[in-house]
Amino acid sequence: MDRIPILRMGEFLLVTIQVDMHDQLAVSLQDDLTAKIVKTGAKGVLIDISALEMVDSFIGRMIANISSMSSVLDAHTVVVGMQPAVAITLVELGLSLRGVTTALSVDRGMHLLRRAMGGEEAADVRGQE
Amino acid sequence: MAIVQSQIADILKKYEDDLVAEWVRELKASGSGKESRISETELFAQAKEFISLLQKAAQGDGQNTNGPEWRAITNFLSEVSKSRVMQGFASDETATFIFSFKKPLFARLRTEFGHDADALADETWLTTELLDKMGLLTVRAFQRAREEVINRQQEELLELSTPVVKLWSGILALPMIGTLDSARTQIVMESLLQSIVETGSETAIIDITGVPTVDTLVAQHLLKTVTAIRLMGADCIISGVRPQIAQTIVHLGVDLQGVTTKATLADALAIALKRSGFVITRDAVAKRS
Numbered sequence: 001m002d003r004i005p006i007l008r009m010g011e012f013l014l015v016t017i018q019v020d021m022h023d024q025l026a027v028s029l030q031d032d033l034t035a036k037i038v039k040t041g042a043k044g045v046l047i048d049i050s051a052l053e054m055v056d057s058f059i060g061r062m063i064a065n066i067s068s069m070s071s072v073l074d075a076h077t078v079v080v081g082m083q084p085a086v087a088i089t090l091v092e093l094g095l096s097l098r099g100v101t102t103a104l105s106v107d108r109g110m111h112l113l114r115r116a117m118g119g120e121e122a123a124d125v126r127g128q129e
Numbered sequence: 130m131a132i133v134q135s136q137i138a139d140i141l142k143k144y145e146d147d148l149v150a151e152w153v154r155e156l157k158a159s160g161s162g163k164e165s166r167i168s169e170t171e172l173f174a175q176a177k178e179f180i181s182l183l184q185k186a187a188q189g190d191g192q193n194t195n196g197p198e199w200r201a202i203t204n205f206l207s208e209v210s211k212s213r214v215m216q217g218f219a220s221d222e223t224a225t226f227i228f229s230f231k232k233p234l235f236a237r238l239r240t241e242f243g244h245d246a247d248a249l250a251d252e253t254w255l256t257t258e259l260l261d262k263m264g265l266l267t268v269r270a271f272q273r274a275r276e277e278v279i280n281r282q283q284e285e286l287l288e289l290s291t292p293v294v295k296l297w298s299g300i301l302a303l304p305m306i307g308t309l310d311s312a313r314t315q316i317v318m319e320s321l322l323q324s325i326v327e328t329g330s331e332t333a334i335i336d337i338t339g340v341p342t343v344d345t346l347v348a349q350h351l352l353k354t355v356t357a358i359r360l361m362g363a364d365c366i367i368s369g370v371r372p373q374i375a376q377t378i379v380h381l382g383v384d385l386q387g388v389t390t391k392a393t394l395a396d397a398l399a400i401a402l403k404r405s406g407f408v409i410t411r412d413a414v415a416k417r418s
Contacts, residue, residue: 080362084322087357102362104329109362 026062044113050081080109141184151233207270306339314350338369368397
């Protein structure tokens, strides 16, 4: 049974979804990620979904949930590289991922995380919208 | 019936050349050839072809114009109608093409059946019915051709009215013109999101100066687009909000959920530049002059 790897980069956790998500994979990712955040005390999580071409309502909800859960565990969460088709699907499903920061690429996502860690500049403007 | 029918075919064959000549004369008299939209030779060729096709078709079942014998003439008429649409003829002018054939044909029927009033009446009725059907067919084809033109224009308009322009590196703008319906929003959203991915732009400005009215549906479409852009990790600014539109949005109770809105595209560009860290300064020399 394959799992999505969660990589640790300093104080951040990096999740890159490179395969087509199926329901079981999403559920195990949810378990793994929450466990890993608690274990490592990570302050930032970057979820790269640029390879995700298609989402159904379940996967869409799982992405929203996983991001919210990391936020609840006091880790800044950035979802990066969402494809247009996926964005449109999520909007049509009514999932607007409120409270989750988004970025166009991994590079920019890391930049946002570092800035959020920086302190006084606090969360990105977008995070509050 | 079948015997009577075949006589139309015979008459058409017998007087073919005379009929063509007279018909073209008739058409010219009614004005079809006068304007230079269609040449006499073309009119002549069309008349000749129609008569020969009608003659072939009339040899078969005269009552059922949906039959296989009539396919050739139906196709021919729809082609003629299509070319008439392109040449800018009105629907009545196109129908007159067929109806003006009655006069020369009835004249021939009279010379053939002049001595027999019953036969003449029968023949005339059948011929009228036939030609009326042909005429209606022409009008229908004419209308269909016109609708095709309208549909094509609508599609072109849809594509033309959603250009995504690059204002600055990392700043895209989409000037929206016309009413926003679901189909258009879909196209706008797709092309804008695609451009964001391609150019890696962090800010998108949607300018609604050209949108005449904003109702709850339009506002909802706008919000969907804004949310999708945010999900992709870019920022969205709505600009060109006219005073009436601002009033309408508030009266409708539409919650713009913290979306940045600006009155003009210039304001939107200024804030977008500021967010990406650009500073605009004016040259000291230019300031003095």
